[in-house]
Amino acid sequence: MIQFDQVSKRYPTGQVGLEGVSFHINAGEMAFLTGHSGAGKSTLLKLVMLMERATHGQVRIAGRNLRSMGRGEIPAHRREIGVVFQNHQLLFDRSVFENVALPLQISGYSRVDIGKRVRAALDQVGLLDKEKLPPISLSGGEQQRVGIARAVVHKPKLLLADEPTGNLDPGLSAEIMTLFERFNQVGVTVLIASHDMALIERMRHRVLTLNQGRLVADG
């Protein structure tokens, strides 16, 4: 599903994001990406999303070499991928329902389809009874679950998360990770960037470790 072959990313400023990184995450796998601040975790996720392009090497997603993907194909590529951020980037002047519906509205789904899909996604994250509330009235953990519902409402085959538990206490962090595991159990490929080693070790999944842009451990 995610294949990196000798991938390097050098930013125009000269900063090295990644250096000669190779790995393969199979469809249906769940893995963590860890490493110090500045190790290259976000860079790696951005290459998968085509928010950045590799300077050297090949990135293949679901068999497609991203080098051959033109600008016009990027929106469709991103729709295949669900992304969860640390600060969940919710719109606070809209309800929970509207926040989750947003990606589907942009894609032109009908009202009926949107209703069905949004409620299915909210059900999966245990927030069906909060759909009418504004996100500001929810706890930090609940807001993060709205972010996850929005990421999965398109039913992506690949789910990426960048420090999804960064602002949460250990109990809530474990709950959020269990949610990701549940999506993985129904076949979604999951890659989570996190520096919470205690949590990662308890989860017993594959861990890719970056250090100054290099992949230094995989297991």
Ligand SMILES: Nc1ncnc2c1ncn2[C@@H]1O[C@H](COP(=O)(O)OP(=O)(O)OP(=O)(O)O)[C@@H](O)[C@H]1O
């Ligand atoms: N847009 C950019 N322009 C220039 N340099 C960048 C850019 N984005 C990242 N970098 C540099 O690339 C390197 C890797 O950064 P990246 O954000 O991928 O690390 P990270 O592991 O996600 O860090 P953190 O845990 O702090 O988010 C760093 O040296 C960073 O300064």
